[in-house]
Every structure is written in C-alpha cells, then in structure tokens.
Amino acid sequence: MDAFYASVELLRYPELRGRPVVVGGRRAHQPVPRGDGTHEFSILRDYAGRGVATTSTYEARALGVYSAMGLMKAAALAPEAVLLPADFDQYRHYSRAFKRAVAAIAPHIEDRGIDEIYIDLTDVVEEGASDNAAGDDADEDPRARVEALARRIKAAVHEATGLTCSIGVTPNKLLSKLCSEFGKPDGLTILDHADVPARIWPLPARRVNGIGPKAAARLEALGVRTIGDLAAYDRLRLVDEFGANYAEWLHDAAHGRDERPVVTHSEPKSISRETTFERNLHPRQDRDELGAILTRLCEQLASDLERKSYYAKSVGVKLRFDDFKIVTRVVSPPAPVREARDIRLWAGRALKKAPLERRLRLLGVRADRLTRESTPQAPGTRGDEAQLRLEI
DNA sequence: TCTGGGGTCCTAGGACCC
DNA sequence: TCTGGGGTCCTAGGACCC
Numbered sequence: 001m002d003a004f005y006a007s008v009e010l011l012r013y014p015e016l017r018g019r020p021v022v023v024g025g026r027r028a029h030q031p032v033p034r035g036d037g038t039h040e041f042s043i044l045r046d047y048a049g050r051g052v053a054t055t056s057t058y059e060a061r062a063l064g065v066y067s068a069m070g071l072m073k074a075a076a077l078a079p080e081a082v083l084l085p086a087d088f089d090q091y092r093h094y095s096r097a098f099k100r101a102v103a104a105i106a107p108h109i110e111d112r113g114i115d116e117i118y119i120d121l122t123d124v125v126e127e128g129a130s131d132n133a134a135g136d137d138a139d140e141d142p143r144a145r146v147e148a149l150a151r152r153i154k155a156a157v158h159e160a161t162g163l164t165c166s167i168g169v170t171p172n173k174l175l176s177k178l179c180s181e182f183g184k185p186d187g188l189t190i191l192d193h194a195d196v197p198a199r200i201w202p203l204p205a206r207r208v209n210g211i212g213p214k215a216a217a218r219l220e221a222l223g224v225r226t227i228g229d230l231a232a233y234d235r236l237r238l239v240d241e242f243g244a245n246y247a248e249w250l251h252d253a254a255h256g257r258d259e260r261p262v263v264t265h266s267e268p269k270s271i272s273r274e275t276t277f278e279r280n281l282h283p284r285q286d287r288d289e290l291g292a293i294l295t296r297l298c299e300q301l302a303s304d305l306e307r308k309s310y311y312a313k314s315v316g317v318k319l320r321f322d323d324f325k326i327v328t329r330v331v332s333p334p335a336p337v338r339e340a341r342d343i344r345l346w347a348g349r350a351l352k353k354a355p356l357e358r359r360l361r362l363l364g365v366r367a368d369r370l371t372r373e374s375t376p377q378a379p380g381t382r383g384d385e386a387q388l389r390l391e392i
Numbered sequence: 393t394c395t396g397g398g399g400t401c402c403t404a405g406g407a408c409c410c
Numbered sequence: 411t412c413t414g415g416g417g418t419c420c421t422a423g424g425a426c427c428c
Binding site: 004067112113115116210211212213214215314316327328329330332 | 421425
Binding site: 024025026048049050051052053054068069070071072073086113243245246268269270271272273274275276279280324362364 | 393394395396397398399400401402403
C-alpha cells in the first residue's frame, strides 16, 4: 500500500491532500473540528517530546521526512507539516479491507504486516489462460494477461478502500519486493529474470530486502554499491567478509534468485508490549513508577495472550538505557503462564537478572516460546499419547 | 532534552543428555 | 594426564523488517 497510514488519514481529512503530513508521536494532538466540516490541525513545529514519524505523505518525504525519523528533526525539516496521531484501529480496518479485496481475486496470500502482502498468482494466471483458450478474441500474450490481472487487483483494492497500491509481478518474492517500489505511488511493474541486469543491477544494494544499514556499509567498504556490483563480486571474498550462509544468500539475491514459497499461514513466536518513557527513569529513585509501568505492560500482555489463546513458556523483559543500549533477560517458569499476576511475577524475576545502574528510557515485557497448552509439555511427548520406550 | 512499537531470524555459548 | 561425537534446549545479542 502506498504511504499507507498517511493515505488512510487523507481519506478522513481530504482537505490535507497536497500538503506535507506526518503521522506519529504519542503526544500528537487530535485535529479539532471547526464546525464547518474542516479541522484545526497541529503542525510539526509545535510538537515537543519524544517520538518518531511513523509515516509521511509524499509531500513530506519531498522535504526529507521519512519513517522512523525523530519528530524534532522532522520539525526542523518541515515545520509547517501537519502532524496527526496514529490511529491503528483505523489502519487495521483498511488493512483487512484491502486484503479481503485481493483474496477475492487471488486467495494464495502471505501476510507481511499491516500494509503489505505477497500473492502467489501462478494458479490465477493459469486459470485465466484456460478460460481464455475457449474464447475467440482472448488475449494470448501471457504478459498482457498478467498485466490485466494485476490491474484488476489494483482496481479491487481501490474500490474497497479508496487507496492506491503498488505491485511488482515477478518470478519470486525477492524481485517482487524490489519491483513493488517502482513507480510508487500507484505503480505496476512486471519483470522477468532476463530483465535483472538492466533493471535490478543498477539499484543500490541497500534496496534488497535483507541488506540493512550495517551490511550495506560493509559492502560499501568493499567497493560494492549496487546490486550489480554485488553480483559481480567474488564469492569467496564475500564468504570471508560475511560467513558462508549470508554470503551465499547475498550472491543469490544479487542474481535475482529466491526460492522461498509464499507462506499462507504462520503461528506467532512471541508477543510483546513495550513503552518509551516521557523522561528517563532511574531503577532505584523511580522504582515505584517503574514497577507500576511494568505491571501495566504485564496486564496488556496478559490480555493479548488471552485474546489470541496462547500461553508463554518464557517471560522476558527488555530494557533500553539512556545510552540506547538494549539488554534483555528471560526466565522460564515451571509451567506456561498467561495471567497478568504470573507474568508480572516472572517479569520481576527476569528484571532482577539485569544490570540496573543506568537510567532507563524504555521498558518492555515479552511472552516467548508461545504454546496453546497451559500444562508443561516434556520434550518428546505430545498430549496424553502413550509413551513407548524401547531398549536394545 | 535526536532516535517508537511490534515482530522474525540467525549466531554463539553453555548446560545437559546419550 | 587426558578426556569423542553427536544431539537438544535455553539464553543473549544483533541485524533486519513493517
């Protein structure tokens, strides 16, 4: 989806179209209705406090404001930009709507978060082909068929949500992810393996999903800037720098090779809640306040577990200190837990294992190693199946 | 008073088992 | 004085993604 959160906000406040708009900041103010149908909006310059831009409209991006940028920095770049608080219920609603619209056409979908999916079009394209075989003036060009299908999906998404999306149709997820960035907003790119040298290799290596800031910097140090540089780079030297596994993946990725299937179902591995404080808190001086925050996080986590029907075999805490260093500690209760009181107890024990000298800016609680069962499951046993032991 | 919140996956070391 | 070769599970940290 194109600038998803910001675009949803523009549906609600059409008068903001064409203006730089930033979504984010926990203390951002709700727009105030004026009575004539318009609203009084807060602007970025007036924001004070912690927080980052969750997303921004293309007009704000033109001014240099991107996702994850601190709002104070964003305000320096775009002081007149409108600032809106995030409304995740609203975004989830539109997320479900666009996914439903796609699923009606192509049901083989992998969820990649609130605003992104992979679609396996193989069967849909083939069905279309056999349908067409009967027709007389049917379009026989496979590429034209694929394009028509992609346009049908874009139209369905727009019909259901009023929002635009960008689609990349390619032989695999890696290439589709790259191509979905082309022509945004409202892009459509169809690409085959043969197009990789011309259209993929000129791109910066950083654009590959899985090459982040660290890997990109190390590649840069090797003189590797583009995906084409990476494709041409000596494999063994890549192994020296990154280890066998990552090196092989880098090499395959640079050649547009990716065999990962579209995964239509997956179980969560962990559920967590965390919060950054308005001011840094000291483990001893602010002990009571921290304890209250931890309790609240545990209550939220317990309600998440209950709603989703999971128990946690491990409970962990996450601390971010004033120097931004992160420490995590995990404990495993004798039996899986779900109740807020239990989570609070074990989170407290995990916390005791952590170093507590510096001030904290963030505290988090995590339910780890999730299970549907409330009773401990010994390794190698399943339910109440009879156990068989054989010795020779 | 730069720098959110929710995730996944990988690596590495230690405990423990046969 | 030396002490193998598997395996699994658990924990901590880090890179990366949306």
